Structures are given as C-alpha cells and as structure tokens.
Amino acid sequence: MRFSSCYIPTLKESPADAEVVSHKLLLRAGMVRRLTSGLYIYLPLGLKIIDKIANVVREEVNASGFQELLMPMVQPADLWKETGRWEHYGKELLRFKDRNEREYCLGPTHEEVITDLVRGEVRSYRQLPVRLYQIQSKFRDEIRPRFGLMRGREFMMKDGYSFDADSAGAEQSYKLMYDAYTRIFRRLGLKFRAVEADTGSIGGNFSHEFMVLADTGEDTIAFCHDCDYAANVERAEVVWKGAPCAVACPEHxxxxxxxxxxxxxxxxxxxxxxxxxxxxxxxxxxxxxxxxxxxxxxxxxxxxxxxxxxxxxxxxxxxxxxxxxxxxxxxxxxxxxxxxxxxxxxxxxxxxxxxxxxxxxxxxxxxxxxxxxxxxxxxxDLRAITAEDVCPRCGGRIELTKGIEVGHIFMLGLKYSEAMHAAFLDENGKEQLMIMGCYGIGVSRVAASAIEQNHDENGIVFPPPVAPFECILLNLDPRNADVTAKAEEIYAMLQGLGVDVLLDDREERPGVKFKDADLLGAPMQLVVGGKGLARGIVECKDRRSGEKGELSVEDIEEGFSQWAVAVRRGWEAQQA
Amino acid sequence: MRFSSCYIPTLKESPADAEVVSHKLLLRAGMVRRLTSGLYIYLPLGLKIIDKIANVVREEVNASGFQELLMPMVQPADLWKETGRWEHYGKELLRFKDRNEREYCLGPTHEEVITDLVRGEVRSYRQLPVRLYQIQSKFRDEIRPRFGLMRGREFMMKDGYSFDADSAGAEQSYKLMYDAYTRIFRRLGLKFRAVEADTGSIGGNFSHEFMVLADTGEDTIAFCHDCDYAANVERAEVVWKGAPCAVACPEHxxxxxxxxxxxxxxxxxxxxxxxxxxxxxxxxxxxxxxxxxxxxxxxxxxxxxxxxxxxxxxxxxxxxxxxxxxxxxxxxxxxxxxxxxxxxxxxxxxxxxxxxxxxxxxxxxxxxxxxxxxxxxxxxDLRAITAEDVCPRCGGRIELTKGIEVGHIFMLGLKYSEAMHAAFLDENGKEQLMIMGCYGIGVSRVAASAIEQNHDENGIVFPPPVAPFECILLNLDPRNADVTAKAEEIYAMLQGLGVDVLLDDREERPGVKFKDADLLGAPMQLVVGGKGLARGIVECKDRRSGEKGELSVEDIEEGFSQWAVAVRRGWEAQQA
Missing domain, CATH: 3.90.960.10 (YbaK/aminoacyl-tRNA synthetase-associated domain)
Incomplete structure (x- = not known):
C-alpha cells in the first residue's frame, strides 16, 4: 500500500490521557482512536493488526478441528437466569430492555447461548464432541476502563466451546486448545507462558491462562526455577510443611x-x-x-x-x-x-x-x-506466594514475573450443562450431561500486549506476524524521478515476493519519514535515496536490533530475501 | 471439508415458524438457528456464506480506494443528540444506560461516530477525500422482526462513508460506490437493479437502492420499458401533464x-x-x-x-x-x-x-x-405510480416488479457535517463544511435474497460465488474400499484444483445424501458409486439446470474442469 493513500493519521505528540505505552503508541501511530470511555475505533492499520492476529488464531483453531460460527452480541436474559449468572455476574454485564420491555444483555461471553444451541441439536453420544468457536466483539462494562485496548469495554475476542460425552473427551478438547494456544502465541512471535489460574466468574474445575510477559503486566506469575510449574499468584498454592508450634508463651x-x-x-x-x-x-x-x-x-x-x-x-x-x-x-x-x-x-x-x-x-x-x-x-492457605516460598510441585525456587493475560482456557465440567440441562443419550440409552470446556483469547489485547512487550523510545517494534506491514519502503525524495522510479521498482519487486509492504511516497521531509517508520514498527525498513543510489545501494534497517546495512541495487531481490531471513531469525532467537 | 466432521445439522422437516423460503431453507440446511426474536446464530455453513459475500464486498470496495476500519457497536448518546436523531430515530434505536447512568445506543448505522472521528482529524482540504468503511454487526430494534435473515434485529452490514471538499468530489465518491456495488452484485451472480430511492431516516439529497429481483420481495420497483429509468415506487415520480379541467359541473x-x-x-x-x-x-x-x-x-x-x-x-x-x-x-x-x-x-x-x-x-x-x-x-404528486402511468423521463411504458433491498447509497450532502460541524479549511484558508455520502450493503440480507431468488422444491440453488461449497462430492458407499479410495482421490484432485469442495463421507443411505446435496445448494454435484465405477464413470449434476452427465474416471481432472466452466457459463447466461 501507499502511505499517501492510506488513512494513517500519525501524531507527533504523545496523547496526554494515555497511561500505558501500548495505548500511547497505538494512538500516536494512527492505529486507534478513542470514541469514549473504553470504546475504541480501529483505524485501518489497527484493524489490519487485529485481522492478522485473528487469522493466526483461526488457522490454528481450525487445525484443531474446532469450527467457526457466529452468535449474536445481544443475548436474552432468560438464558442467563437459567445459570444464575443474571444475578451473579455483577455490573460488568450490561443489561437493557428492548422496545417490548424484554430483558437482554450485551454478551461478555457466550456459555449460555452456545449451551442453548447445542442442547437443542444434540441427542446422542454419536453427535459428540461438538467443538465450536467464534471471533467477535464482546462488551464488558468495566468499572474502570483504561489502558486503551488493554482493558476496554468493547473488545475483540475469540471464544471457543467444547461439548464432550466423557472426561477423556473433555480432556482431549482441553488439550487441543492448550496446544493450539501454544502454537498461536509462538507463531505470533510473543514471549509467553501458560500458567495455572483461578476460574473466576466463568467457573469450572480448573483453568490455564496464557500470559504475555511484560514488565507492565497487571498480573503476577509465579514460576518454578527447577520444574515447569507456573501459576498466576492469584492461584499459586503456598506450601507450609511445618509442625504447629508447641512453645508456650506468656499470657497476652x-x-x-x-x-x-x-x-x-x-x-x-x-x-x-x-x-x-x-x-x-x-x-x-x-x-x-x-x-x-x-x-x-x-x-x-x-x-x-x-x-x-x-x-x-x-x-x-x-x-x-x-x-x-x-x-x-x-x-x-x-x-x-x-x-x-x-x-x-x-x-x-x-x-x-x-x-x-x-x-x-x-x-x-x-x-x-x-x-x-x-x-x-x-x-x-490464604496468602499470596512470594519469592521466598518454594514450588508446590518440586520444592524448587520460585520466581515472580509480570504478565498480561491474553488467553484463558477452562475445564468447565458440568457447571453449565447441569444448570441448563444439556444432556444426551449414551451408548446404553442412558441420559448423561455433556462435559464442557471454554477457551478465550483477547484478540485486541494481544495487539496491545505485543506492543507492551516490544517497543522502544522511538515507537513500536512489531513481531513480524503482528505488524500491519512487514516492510516499510521509504522514498526519500518523491520529486526526484530517478529515486521514485527505483522506489517504485523495488515496491513492485517486494509485492511480487509476497511481502506486505508500505511505500512511503508522501511529500514529506526525510526526518518525518524516518520517525514515522520507527513509530509504525514494521520489522524491516528499506530506504531509497539519491545518495545511496549514486553508490548503487539501498539502506536497510532491522527495526528490532536497530542494525543497519546496505543492499546492492543490482541484485536487490536476492539481497533482500537473504536479509529478510536474517531479520526473522533474529526474532525467533529472542523469543526462544 | 468432510461432512462427517462438519457441524451441518440439516433438518428433514420444514420448521413451522419460518414464513419465507430463505428462512426455511437456511434452517433446514443447518446454516442458521434462531436464538430469539430477530436474533440468529450463523452456524459454520451460514458464516461461510457471509464470509464469501463479505470478501467480494471487501475486494471491490478496497479497489475503489475506500479503506476498512472498525467502529464500536456501542455508541454514546451525545453524538446522536448533536444531529437530533436521538429524538427522531424512533424505537428502532435501542437505547440503554451503562453502570454510570450514561446513555448509549446500539449502532444501527454509524454516521454520527464516523463524522465525530473525521472532524477530529481533518483540518485541511489536503486531507480530503476521506473514504472509509466497515463490515460489522448492526442492531435495529425492529417492531416486527421476521423472515429470518431478511429482517432480523442484529444483522451483518457493510457501511461506508465519504467526506469530500466539494460537490464534484462527493459525486465522484458516490459514483465509485455506485460502480463498486454494481460490480459486487454482478460478481455475486445475482439478478439485480439499481433504482432511485427515498432517503428515509438517513436523509440527504438523493439516493439509489440496489434491489435483488425476487417475487417475494417486500419492495416494488417501477422501471421503464424504453429507457433506463428505475425507481422504488416509494419514490417514483408520477407525471401529470394534463391541463386543469375547465368544464363547469352542477352545484354539489x-x-x-x-x-x-x-x-x-x-x-x-x-x-x-x-x-x-x-x-x-x-x-x-x-x-x-x-x-x-x-x-x-x-x-x-x-x-x-x-x-x-x-x-x-x-x-x-x-x-x-x-x-x-x-x-x-x-x-x-x-x-x-x-x-x-x-x-x-x-x-x-x-x-x-x-x-x-x-x-x-x-x-x-x-x-x-x-x-x-x-x-x-x-x-x-401524492400517489404511487402504476403500470398505467408513463415514465417520468421518457414517457415510455412503466413496468412494476418485486425486489429486495440489499444495498443503499446516499448523497448526504451537508446534513451531518452541518449538525456536527465537520469543517476544513479550503485552499483560501476559508472554513467549509465537508460533503458526505454513505453507502450500505446488508451482507446477511444478501445471503437470504440469493436464496429467495434461487431455489426450487428440493432446496437452495446457490450462485457459485455465494455457495458455502462450489462442489459437493458424494461417496455413496463409504464401506466399500474401492469407492472410498476413488472418492478420496477425486476429493484430493478437486482440492488441488482450488475447488471449495465438501466430501459427503457420512455413513448414510444414498437417498439422504442426494437430498442433503440438493438442499445445501452447491452448484456442482459429483457422485461416486459402485455401479458408476464399474462403468468407469462418475455422475455429475448441475444443481441449477438439473442436467446430469457422466465424467470418465480416467481423465476426471480434464473432464471436471470443462464441465465446471459449462456450469459457470450457465449461471452467467441466466444472470444477463
């Protein structure tokens, strides 16, 4: 795409009301705009990021045999009353009435709706498992919406649901999603950890959160230095193996x-x-x-x-x-x-x-x-784990780190199928309740956390799979016919290679273009200017490492391809 | 995809509560399910249709230089109060309050939000035109939701908006969308007409509706037999060229x-x-x-x-x-x-x-x-046009036909930019108001109207670009190793050709498979059975014409490809 015909309203100044770095940079890079408290407009580049993340999610979840559907955002109260969550969910559930005074809510999650669907369709164990998901805008009326896309009220979420005939099936569904999530966050180029977690208002038997590691994270993760135990501190068990003290003390x-x-x-x-x-x-x-x-x-x-x-x-x-x-x-x-x-x-x-x-x-x-x-x-056990405690699994050394919850998978068990009577006939013709799981990824939060984890003082440093453009190509002098001809030639070459490239063809000073290129965070930068061309070269810069190099104009296709591999390897190495 | 691992809950019986054919067939074909009045769940096949339509829309609208963004579904009341539509829109605008008692609505359309965005960004004529669109769930609290996807409350819509510095630019934006819509509905394989229309609650200077022609349509179109005049009867002018009668009559x-x-x-x-x-x-x-x-x-x-x-x-x-x-x-x-x-x-x-x-x-x-x-x-002029009237353009013969409104484009003029003061500085540094247009396509209604226009007593007859699968391949005898081997071979061959194919590998009787194949409406059917294989052939059927043929197993790839071209040509011929 061409910068001149793209709607990318970058800002020079950091917006005053943005508290965290991802929020600031998403605004400055012209990727999102705030409509009102907790509600954001995704501008074309912001939507491109969301789409890239959603597509990786879709590919991996499809590959696990889950099928995509789409449920309404507006949900009837009746279903929520069946599970008792109409009373218990709290004010985050935005409730309202339609023109006929019937009660509804805006969906913060879809357990009730999908359970209603499946109980209406499935009669026999032969129809199980049912494994479905959707990618959709959700609404939670947060008491304190903040941090831009990190904790908005309307946000993009992938939510999946599984219905199995027995525990073994349910555990397989859970594992399919655990493995898919692991592949998703690895493919997205993020440093992350899966941790044991509390089940919160969703409920169920056990759960894992997927945490993007970032100093700015709101969550604290405890993980063992010696085994693979990792848990949200909300959940991490604290082991106390001492014997009750028998020493008498004076009267109080x-x-x-x-x-x-x-x-x-x-x-x-x-x-x-x-x-x-x-x-x-x-x-x-x-x-x-x-x-x-x-x-x-x-x-x-x-x-x-x-x-x-x-x-x-x-x-x-x-x-x-x-x-x-x-x-x-x-x-x-x-x-x-x-x-x-x-x-x-x-x-x-x-x-x-x-x-x-x-x-x-x-x-x-x-x-x-x-x-x-x-x-x-x-x-x-009533206190939060500390670095002085030992691993509840192996007794090893516990470390604490900060993370951002981007995914959460739940073994729901019978919580919803019991309340809503989602039953089937087993091989013996006996009625059984379905065993459920649910699986969420905060797609828009993934975008924000990718930035929280990857940025510097000049702007965003996008992992290649998340970046709205893999490469930004700077034409430093659009009025110079030779420079422009070469820039256009390289632009066409990159498109031919299947590279998602942004050509900065604007009539702006080079300084503005360099600044915007760093701000937008494309992993690769190519700079076409008169001086370089006179020497037969195009400058290249790896946005992550900051390393600059020169590519010979003569065999630019070969040179670019080799350099692109090196840039991608650098990302993989730092993720490992 | 394989039928056995797809969630396609087809129904033998026509659901009692479905009034129109598209609603009945979407339910029977396992493509949608009703959650409650006017709210539908798109099952995997239904979502696939929506995605196919949305992608054609996206490609053509992108090609016109409009850029995709995504706005929240929840909108603050303040903006609607600025334009006066908070009072005037009626009960279709679903209003509610958040936990802090602030007023919001569920977006039935986004003129206010996008005008708020653009007025905050654009200062100079150099930044114009701005041409943006989104594809998103909308909500209208219809007084009588009915006809399934035809008149739901939550529905999928493409809504685009243009902001220009002058009338010439605004007219160009309008024409870009008029032409894009024409390409879209042509590509989707639908018989349609663009007609002059009333601007309704959106307002503005003039508008065109895009109507899919179908006997079951709720709208009536008047078109001229002799020139290209066409208009919704709501709008069609009635010409009266007589002179006032001067004949005196007796006292009343x-x-x-x-x-x-x-x-x-x-x-x-x-x-x-x-x-x-x-x-x-x-x-x-x-x-x-x-x-x-x-x-x-x-x-x-x-x-x-x-x-x-x-x-x-x-x-x-x-x-x-x-x-x-x-x-x-x-x-x-x-x-x-x-x-x-x-x-x-x-x-x-x-x-x-x-x-x-x-x-x-x-x-x-x-x-x-x-x-x-x-x-x-x-x-x-206060009456509806009839077939006895003459064309207001050329005086020719007027005909009436039924249609379903699937797209509507509006020249808004200054209606919103004036109310919300969306202004810019022109070349002379003088403040001017932006001239706006807006452009909608009811994506989910397109799906329904494709079925209203194309069906028979056995089920859906999808135009190829809308069909969830281009081809359905029936393995008539999954327990027969030879038949199954050949079916799998052809399945792999079709996938290799890039054909979107559904392999019916279920252990069901042939009669069930034939019925479901007709019901689901894939344009091409291939049937692999023992008898045919013994003769070295695979049966093929063009779902639209009903014509059956035989393809030699020996050169099936060549034979299929030729036949597929013929099927597609048949569709194009009937659309013209």
Missing part, C-alpha cells in the same frame, strides 16, 4: 500503641519484626463479615478466601464495619475476643507469641498464642 | 349512501366508476392533521406526503380523529367544508364533477368541483 498483655495503625508503625513502636505481628483483615463475604489472619509481612489473597468459602463476592470491609466490630478505628483489629468467623493462614501455626490488634483504640496485645487466645474457624 | 348535492364506506361500495351504490370518486384520507403529520385527496382507484404514497411536508412522522389518523373532524364514522370524509390543510393529487385537476364524502354519516356529495367547492392547500 495489652500495650499502648498510640497512633500505630500499620504493621510498620507497630513493628517500629514495639521493636518486633513484621513477621512477629499478626495482620487481621476484615472482609465482607456475600454479606457476612469474616476475619482473615496473615503474618505482618504477608498479603491476603482474597481469591483464595473466595474459593475457600465458595463465595460470590468478597470485598474488604469498610471503616464503619471495622469500627462497629472492634470498637476502634481501622488498624487495631485483632483475633482475641473477635466475634466473627476467623480464618488464619497456615504458616501462623508455626509460632506463638504474636503481636495482634487489641480491638481497642491505640492498643495492641503482646504474647498472643492464636490457638490458646483466639477461636480460629479454619487454618488455610 | 348531498346524496344518501347508507353503509357505503369504501370506494367500491360508493361506486356500486351511485353507479359511477371509482375514478370519478375522490378518496379523502386523513393523516397525522408531526402532530397535526391534514387531508390528502387521490382518485378513488389510486393509493396515497405517504412517503411523498412526508417529503412534501418535510415531516418526521406521518401516520394515518385514527377513527377518533376522523370522527371528531367529519362528524361521521370513517368512510364519509370529504374536502368540502373540511377545516384542515388539504393536499390534492395532481391528476384530480383533470376533471370536475367528482363524488366525495359529505362529512356526515351515510352521505356523499355528487357534482363536486374541487377548485370551486373546497380549499386546496396545494396540488402535488
């Missing part, structure tokens, strides 16, 4: 801690390490208050709490609740005499003689033995 | 017409032809009542009335209004002494001595001279 004793609300303040005032303090956090769990205890140097993992209590909603209790229960401002809660269910992290069993809040303003207890002085409802 | 006189409400009843009772009766219809126009007069044998065209009065809403007045104004039940209204604005169709000037209602129960007037006895606000 109230001490004044005026103004010491935080663990740090209490530790400093009482001259004890944070690990000797018990942090007491109050949570509202489906409308009831509970207390969670973790060591002062740890963080509560509220997803573990939610799963432990099989709850729908878990929120930190507000100040009013804390004050009513503890008769003190926030910061002085403790388990001794506290009249709510108390859940204590496993490792707290490893010691006695803790400092805890005293449920009185400006006061703490010393010498607390949790077993002796408090009523612990249950001991459980 | 009230006659009893007990129980004669309709033109037919009055004509019979008074023994006059319907053409000698004036039909008086009362309408509510934006809240005010007006009367429209046409000859007794004519129909009022309410779109002409709406355009004449530049109104937003035109509805037939209810019985209560009629009774209050005429002091009589419905059926006795007349222009004499009627105290509302009266608009009379032009041809009524051609005579005097009419029969009209007398604004009294069971009574009519004879000998009415409209100029003498009534106060006519205006004479205007």
């Amino acid at each position: 004793e109230k001490v004044a801690t005026p103004g010491a609300h935080s663990v740090e303040e209490v530790a400093a005032m009482l001259r004890v390490p944070a690990a000797a303090i018990v942090k007491t956090m109050l949570f509202n769990v489906d409308g009831k208050t509970v207390a969670v205890l973790v060591r002062g140097d740890r963080e509560v993992n509220d997803i573990k709490l939610k799963n432990l209590l099989k709850a729908q909603d878990v929120d930190l209790a507000g100040a009013a609740t804390v004050e009513a229960l503890t008769h003190a401002p926030v910061g002085f809660a403790g388990p001794v005499g506290l009249d709510v269910p108390i859940y204590a992290d496993l490792e707290l069993q490893g010691a006695t003689d803790y400092v805890t809040g005293a449920n009185a303003a400006d006061a703490h207890f010393k010498h607390v033995d949790l077993r002796r002085d408090a009523v612990i409802t249950a001991w459980a | 006189e009230k006659v009893a017409t007990p129980g004669a409400h309709s033109v037919e009843e009055v004509a019979a009772m008074l023994r006059v032809p319907a053409a000698a009766i004036v039909k008086t219809m009362l309408f509510n126009v934006d809240g005010k009542t007006v009367a429209v007069l046409v000859r007794g044998d004519r129909e009022v065209n309410d779109i002409k009335l709406k355009n004449l009065l530049k109104a937003q809403d035109v509805d037939l007045a209810g019985a209560a209004t009629v009774e209050a104004l005429t002091h009589a039940p419905v059926g006795f209204a007349g222009p004499v002494g009627l105290d509302v604005p009266i608009y009379a169709d032009l041809e009524l000037q051609g005579a005097t001595d009419y029969v009209t209602g007398a604004n009294a129960a069971d009574a009519h007037f004879k000998h009415v001279d409209l100029r003498r006895d009534a106060v006519i606000t205006a004479w205007a």
Whole structure:
C-alpha cells in the first residue's frame, strides 16, 4: 500500500490521557482512536493488526478441528437466569430492555447461548464432541476502563466451546486448545507462558491462562526455577510443611500503641519484626463479615478466601464495619475476643507469641498464642506466594514475573450443562450431561500486549506476524524521478515476493519519514535515496536490533530475501 | 471439508415458524438457528456464506480506494443528540444506560461516530477525500422482526462513508460506490437493479437502492420499458401533464349512501366508476392533521406526503380523529367544508364533477368541483405510480416488479457535517463544511435474497460465488474400499484444483445424501458409486439446470474442469 493513500493519521505528540505505552503508541501511530470511555475505533492499520492476529488464531483453531460460527452480541436474559449468572455476574454485564420491555444483555461471553444451541441439536453420544468457536466483539462494562485496548469495554475476542460425552473427551478438547494456544502465541512471535489460574466468574474445575510477559503486566506469575510449574499468584498454592508450634508463651498483655495503625508503625513502636505481628483483615463475604489472619509481612489473597468459602463476592470491609466490630478505628483489629468467623493462614501455626490488634483504640496485645487466645474457624492457605516460598510441585525456587493475560482456557465440567440441562443419550440409552470446556483469547489485547512487550523510545517494534506491514519502503525524495522510479521498482519487486509492504511516497521531509517508520514498527525498513543510489545501494534497517546495512541495487531481490531471513531469525532467537 | 466432521445439522422437516423460503431453507440446511426474536446464530455453513459475500464486498470496495476500519457497536448518546436523531430515530434505536447512568445506543448505522472521528482529524482540504468503511454487526430494534435473515434485529452490514471538499468530489465518491456495488452484485451472480430511492431516516439529497429481483420481495420497483429509468415506487415520480379541467359541473348535492364506506361500495351504490370518486384520507403529520385527496382507484404514497411536508412522522389518523373532524364514522370524509390543510393529487385537476364524502354519516356529495367547492392547500404528486402511468423521463411504458433491498447509497450532502460541524479549511484558508455520502450493503440480507431468488422444491440453488461449497462430492458407499479410495482421490484432485469442495463421507443411505446435496445448494454435484465405477464413470449434476452427465474416471481432472466452466457459463447466461 501507499502511505499517501492510506488513512494513517500519525501524531507527533504523545496523547496526554494515555497511561500505558501500548495505548500511547497505538494512538500516536494512527492505529486507534478513542470514541469514549473504553470504546475504541480501529483505524485501518489497527484493524489490519487485529485481522492478522485473528487469522493466526483461526488457522490454528481450525487445525484443531474446532469450527467457526457466529452468535449474536445481544443475548436474552432468560438464558442467563437459567445459570444464575443474571444475578451473579455483577455490573460488568450490561443489561437493557428492548422496545417490548424484554430483558437482554450485551454478551461478555457466550456459555449460555452456545449451551442453548447445542442442547437443542444434540441427542446422542454419536453427535459428540461438538467443538465450536467464534471471533467477535464482546462488551464488558468495566468499572474502570483504561489502558486503551488493554482493558476496554468493547473488545475483540475469540471464544471457543467444547461439548464432550466423557472426561477423556473433555480432556482431549482441553488439550487441543492448550496446544493450539501454544502454537498461536509462538507463531505470533510473543514471549509467553501458560500458567495455572483461578476460574473466576466463568467457573469450572480448573483453568490455564496464557500470559504475555511484560514488565507492565497487571498480573503476577509465579514460576518454578527447577520444574515447569507456573501459576498466576492469584492461584499459586503456598506450601507450609511445618509442625504447629508447641512453645508456650506468656499470657497476652495489652500495650499502648498510640497512633500505630500499620504493621510498620507497630513493628517500629514495639521493636518486633513484621513477621512477629499478626495482620487481621476484615472482609465482607456475600454479606457476612469474616476475619482473615496473615503474618505482618504477608498479603491476603482474597481469591483464595473466595474459593475457600465458595463465595460470590468478597470485598474488604469498610471503616464503619471495622469500627462497629472492634470498637476502634481501622488498624487495631485483632483475633482475641473477635466475634466473627476467623480464618488464619497456615504458616501462623508455626509460632506463638504474636503481636495482634487489641480491638481497642491505640492498643495492641503482646504474647498472643492464636490457638490458646483466639477461636480460629479454619487454618488455610490464604496468602499470596512470594519469592521466598518454594514450588508446590518440586520444592524448587520460585520466581515472580509480570504478565498480561491474553488467553484463558477452562475445564468447565458440568457447571453449565447441569444448570441448563444439556444432556444426551449414551451408548446404553442412558441420559448423561455433556462435559464442557471454554477457551478465550483477547484478540485486541494481544495487539496491545505485543506492543507492551516490544517497543522502544522511538515507537513500536512489531513481531513480524503482528505488524500491519512487514516492510516499510521509504522514498526519500518523491520529486526526484530517478529515486521514485527505483522506489517504485523495488515496491513492485517486494509485492511480487509476497511481502506486505508500505511505500512511503508522501511529500514529506526525510526526518518525518524516518520517525514515522520507527513509530509504525514494521520489522524491516528499506530506504531509497539519491545518495545511496549514486553508490548503487539501498539502506536497510532491522527495526528490532536497530542494525543497519546496505543492499546492492543490482541484485536487490536476492539481497533482500537473504536479509529478510536474517531479520526473522533474529526474532525467533529472542523469543526462544 | 468432510461432512462427517462438519457441524451441518440439516433438518428433514420444514420448521413451522419460518414464513419465507430463505428462512426455511437456511434452517433446514443447518446454516442458521434462531436464538430469539430477530436474533440468529450463523452456524459454520451460514458464516461461510457471509464470509464469501463479505470478501467480494471487501475486494471491490478496497479497489475503489475506500479503506476498512472498525467502529464500536456501542455508541454514546451525545453524538446522536448533536444531529437530533436521538429524538427522531424512533424505537428502532435501542437505547440503554451503562453502570454510570450514561446513555448509549446500539449502532444501527454509524454516521454520527464516523463524522465525530473525521472532524477530529481533518483540518485541511489536503486531507480530503476521506473514504472509509466497515463490515460489522448492526442492531435495529425492529417492531416486527421476521423472515429470518431478511429482517432480523442484529444483522451483518457493510457501511461506508465519504467526506469530500466539494460537490464534484462527493459525486465522484458516490459514483465509485455506485460502480463498486454494481460490480459486487454482478460478481455475486445475482439478478439485480439499481433504482432511485427515498432517503428515509438517513436523509440527504438523493439516493439509489440496489434491489435483488425476487417475487417475494417486500419492495416494488417501477422501471421503464424504453429507457433506463428505475425507481422504488416509494419514490417514483408520477407525471401529470394534463391541463386543469375547465368544464363547469352542477352545484354539489348531498346524496344518501347508507353503509357505503369504501370506494367500491360508493361506486356500486351511485353507479359511477371509482375514478370519478375522490378518496379523502386523513393523516397525522408531526402532530397535526391534514387531508390528502387521490382518485378513488389510486393509493396515497405517504412517503411523498412526508417529503412534501418535510415531516418526521406521518401516520394515518385514527377513527377518533376522523370522527371528531367529519362528524361521521370513517368512510364519509370529504374536502368540502373540511377545516384542515388539504393536499390534492395532481391528476384530480383533470376533471370536475367528482363524488366525495359529505362529512356526515351515510352521505356523499355528487357534482363536486374541487377548485370551486373546497380549499386546496396545494396540488402535488401524492400517489404511487402504476403500470398505467408513463415514465417520468421518457414517457415510455412503466413496468412494476418485486425486489429486495440489499444495498443503499446516499448523497448526504451537508446534513451531518452541518449538525456536527465537520469543517476544513479550503485552499483560501476559508472554513467549509465537508460533503458526505454513505453507502450500505446488508451482507446477511444478501445471503437470504440469493436464496429467495434461487431455489426450487428440493432446496437452495446457490450462485457459485455465494455457495458455502462450489462442489459437493458424494461417496455413496463409504464401506466399500474401492469407492472410498476413488472418492478420496477425486476429493484430493478437486482440492488441488482450488475447488471449495465438501466430501459427503457420512455413513448414510444414498437417498439422504442426494437430498442433503440438493438442499445445501452447491452448484456442482459429483457422485461416486459402485455401479458408476464399474462403468468407469462418475455422475455429475448441475444443481441449477438439473442436467446430469457422466465424467470418465480416467481423465476426471480434464473432464471436471470443462464441465465446471459449462456450469459457470450457465449461471452467467441466466444472470444477463
């Protein structure tokens, strides 16, 4: 394509309201525009990226025997009421009524619709498995849409669903998708990891997330240095193999801690390490208050709490609740005499003689033995894993890294088929429920995360399979007939080779063209200018490494092809 | 693809709730399923049809220099308030609020969003024209969704928009799309016509509809037998070149017409032809009542009335209004002494001595001279064209035919750029408004109309470019190793030729396979069976003509290729 006839409105300045680098660069490179909060227009180059990603997804998912269909974005409430998600999904589910006052929602995901379809079609085990997917705009009314395509409200998603007659089939469907996703993200040129994950509002038996590794990721991944264990910290089990401490400690004793609300303040005032303090956090769990205890140097993992209590909603209790229960401002809660269910992290069993809040303003207890002085409802794994913990699989060393969730596959089990009665007759004519799986890829988020992972101060550094153009060809002097003739000749040659190339034929200064070429992020740059041509060469630049070279005009086709292989190899090497 | 691993749930019975043939056949052929009123799931074969149509659209529209982008389906109300369409669009615009109580709608069309985009980007005439389009799901909350994909609520649409600096540019944009649409529908193998049309709720200066010709069409097209004039009857001008009649008639006189409400009843009772009766219809126009007069044998065209009065809403007045104004039940209204604005169709000037209602129960007037006895606000073209009228261009013979609107292009002029201030600086640095056009194709409706136009009692007869498969290859005896080997060999051969082929490898009786092959509508059928192979032949059938033949197994590749050309030529001949 020609830059002069392409709608690529690049911006010189970085937009003020963009918070993350992918958002800034997508705006600056003229690839997206914001319509309103969480809603983006994909301009032609942005759509080209989406299409390239979607096509890789499509090829690999088709190759796994899943078939593409397309369901409506608007979904009737009735189906969501059957599964109970109409009540439980929360405000992210945008609900509305049509002109006849019937209730609908905008689809954030399609388990209900596809289950309704399949239960209406399948009668016999002979018709199973059914493996279907779609690529479509989804809507989630995020409480805080942000980061451009990273967390928009309307976004492009691939969502797949499998229906099997038995567990072995369901596991095969799951594995087909696990393997397809692995091929997809590898083909897209991204550094990524598959990790064990929490199933969240989709539910089911177990799940894996596919994480693009990037320092700017909102998720933290724990992975083992010694085996292949990897999990979202939301999910990663923390192993505690110690024996409950049997050492007696003195009777607990109230001490004044005026103004010491935080663990740090209490530790400093009482001259004890944070690990000797018990942090007491109050949570509202489906409308009831509970207390969670973790060591002062740890963080509560509220997803573990939610799963432990099989709850729908878990929120930190507000100040009013804390004050009513503890008769003190926030910061002085403790388990001794506290009249709510108390859940204590496993490792707290490893010691006695803790400092805890005293449920009185400006006061703490010393010498607390949790077993002796408090009523612990249950001991459980309730904290987030840290780099000090060991691998739950092999005991090896745990490392933490940041990632962006771009894919998520779920073994749903019977959750939806039970609620919606999606059944079939087995070989013995007996009715059985279908075993389901579901499999998502955030296509537009993949585009953003490719940029989060690959950029520099000059712009985007697209992996070749994601780039809107593989090569950008700069005609530095469009008014010079010789330069233009050569640029056009090379443009035609590249198209003949099947290279997706953008010819910058604009009447702009060379500086503008170099800047835009870096900004747009095509992996290969070719520069045709008067000076080079006088020497019989065309300059080339590998956008990733920044390495520049010269290609002889005489055997440009051969030279380009060899260089293109080298550029692609460089990408593969850094991904490995 | 193989039938055995494709999700193609064909039905033996015609679904009871499907009213039109395309709806029935799409359901029976396992191509779509209804989710709920006006919402359809495209099963894999249905989606394949949509994709094939969309790709032809994309190629031709790209070739015209329009660029594809993608806008959100959810649109903020603010933009619709700027153009006034938030108030005027009616209930088809589905409105809702997000979690923050902000107003949005589901996009039925995207003039507001794209104008907002372009006004934010374009400053100078040098940046014009801007020509963009998208292919996307749209939502219109139809009062009566019906006919399957023909009039759904969520449907697939191509919508394009152009922004030009001057009229010449705008006309060029319009012509680019007119020509692209002509190429698109020709390539898709459809019999169609471009006709002049009313601009409706989109507005603008003029427009053309692209109509697929089909007896089941909801629209009526008037076209000239002698020149290339063609128009939707909603729009077709009726020429009246007569001179006002100067013949005096006797004073008007009230006659009893007990129980004669309709033109037919009055004509019979008074023994006059319907053409000698004036039909008086009362309408509510934006809240005010007006009367429209046409000859007794004519129909009022309410779109002409709406355009004449530049109104937003035109509805037939209810019985209560009629009774209050005429002091009589419905059926006795007349222009004499009627105290509302009266608009009379032009041809009524051609005579005097009419029969009209007398604004009294069971009574009519004879000998009415409209100029003498009534106060006519205006004479205007207010009736629908008929086959008795002449071509408004050349005076030639008018014919009427039925059509399905599949495309509509509009010269919008300044309607949106004025309301939303989409301006630029011209060569003299002076601010000007952009001149806009918009261009739609109902992609999913094209699929349905292809079937309305091409089907028989056995199923769909797809034009080759729309068919989900060009060829269906029947293995009549999958348990027979020789037959299966030959079928697989031919399957591989066809794939090698680039033919989009479905191999029916199911373990089903031959009768089931023949029926499904006809139902699915692939243009070419090949049948591999034991008997034929024994004679060294494979049967072939042209789905359109029904002609059967035999291809020698020995030189099947050559034979198939020749036959395929003949099948395609047959399609082209019937389209011409």
